[in-house]
Amino acid sequence: MPALRPSSKEPLWREEFSIFTADERYVGRRQMTKFLTLTSLSMFAGNLWLLARSILSKHDTAYPAAAVAKVGEIPVGGVKLFQYAGEQCILVRIGEGSYAAYSQKCTHLSCSVYYAREKDRLECPCHERYFSVRDGSVLEGPPTRPLPKVTLEQRGSDLVAVGMSGGEG
Amino acid sequence: MFGYEFYVDPSRCIGCQACVKACEECETHRGVSMINFDYIDRPDTIATGAYVCFHCDEPTCAMVCPADAIKKGEDGIVQSALKPRCIACSNCVLACPFGIPKVVVEREQMMKCDMCYDRTSAGKRPMCATVCPSGALLYATPEQVARTRREKPTNVFYFGAQRITTKVFMMAPAEREFVSIDITDYILEENDARFATV
Numbered sequence: 581m582p583a584l585r586p587s588s589k590e591p592l593w594r595e596e597f598s599i600f601t602a603d604e605r606y607v608g609r610r611q612m613t614k615f616l617t618l619t620s621l622s623m624f625a626g627n628l629w630l631l632a633r634s635i636l637s638k639h640d641t642a643y644p645a646a647a648v649a650k651v652g653e654i655p656v657g658g659v660k661l662f663q664y665a666g667e668q669c670i671l672v673r674i675g676e677g678s679y680a681a682y683s684q685k686c687t688h689l690s691c692s693v694y695y696a697r698e699k700d701r702l703e704c705p706c707h708e709r710y711f712s713v714r715d716g717s718v719l720e721g722p723p724t725r726p727l728p729k730v731t732l733e734q735r736g737s738d739l740v741a742v743g744m745s746g747g748e749g
Numbered sequence: 750m751f752g753y754e755f756y757v758d759p760s761r762c763i764g765c766q767a768c769v770k771a772c773e774e775c776e777t778h779r780g781v782s783m784i785n786f787d788y789i790d791r792p793d794t795i796a797t798g799a800y801v802c803f804h805c806d807e808p809t810c811a812m813v814c815p816a817d818a819i820k821k822g823e824d825g826i827v828q829s830a831l832k833p834r835c836i837a838c839s840n841c842v843l844a845c846p847f848g849i850p851k852v853v854v855e856r857e858q859m860m861k862c863d864m865c866y867d868r869t870s871a872g873k874r875p876m877c878a879t880v881c882p883s884g885a886l887l888y889a890t891p892e893q894v895a896r897t898r899r900e901k902p903t904n905v906f907y908f909g910a911q912r913i914t915t916k917v918f919m920m921a922p923a924e925r926e927f928v929s930i931d932i933t934d935y936i937l938e939e940n941d942a943r944f945a946t947v
Contacts, residue, residue, distance in 0.1 A: 597817045599808060599811035599812060599820060600821050601820050601822045602822075
């Protein structure tokens with residue numbers, strides 16, 4: 581009922597503690613319940629949409645083949661960083677003839693993981709999260725998803741990345 | 750009762766106090782009468798006046814309330830102090846230029862006329878207006894009042910420098926646009942000529 585309200589500029593405390601019930605900023609129980617219901621419904625719908633999008637987009641990811649390193653280019657226990665499929669990746673020479681490559685993006689909050697040679701594992705410095713260098717699985721730390729693993733092939737003297745798996749979402 | 754307004758006409762009051770009793774008996778007031786019944790000048794006259802709250806557009810009682818307990822609703826009714834908030838400080842009692850609010854000491858709460866909120870919101874007339882035999886308290890449409898009364902209803906009041914507009918109308922002489930009362934006019938000082946007559 582605007583006609584009842586004084587037109588003069590009121591001080592802030594008077595606005596906050598208005599004598600007119602129409603101007604009160606009191607949140608009622610019903611209002612609060614409505615707010616909670618509507619926000620949780622919309623968040624639920626948003627999550628459904630995200631889920632649907634990730635399910636649909638899984639099918640049409642084709643990875644190109646890309647040479648990432650020469651065989652013997654890096655020593656045992658050495659690493660090489662490379663770009664593959666738009667991701668920063670890390671290649672580790674685990675043994676004489678075995679290599680492993682992962683996305684460098686931690687599945688927790690996307691910090692860059694690095695190879696800790698003395699512990700023989702991949703470590704994320706942000707929240708002390710450790711991944712196995714053998715298969716990218718989580719050894720310790722906050723979340724549960726493994727690092728996306730880059731599939732490697734040896735073609736002649738080249739190490740070729742041919743795909744990426746895991747760590748979706 | 751859309752279009753109905755409350756009219757107060759102290760000149761018609763016969764002092765029967767039916768309004769006081771009726772207000773007391775109204776179930777939501779629980780035995781507390783909220784009519785302000787006044788003997789105007791008891792030594793010299795039998796004149797009385799019965800008043801309800803005028804429900805100011807900018808209620809002074811609510812403005813001075815330190816506990817934010819007095820609220821004016823969207824229907825224009827200034828309610829009694831909210832029980833959980835009222836601290837019974839009597840600021841409103843002192844500040845109201847009409848002298849309407851009363852602190853009920855046993856309840857530690859200010860209670861005032863709420864124009865029988867429970868009745869008017871359900872399409873009934875306020876309790877006092879239903880019993881007043883002389884029409885000093887009248888709940889009617891402006892057309893009915895214009896047809897039956899010589900006085901002119903006004904809802905503009907001046908108390909010194911304070912201008913107040915109200916929801917409830919006061920019957921004023923027909924030539925008056927507003928009611929003006931300055932308290933300093935009634936304060937007698939020692940050298941005042943009126944002292945001789947007191």
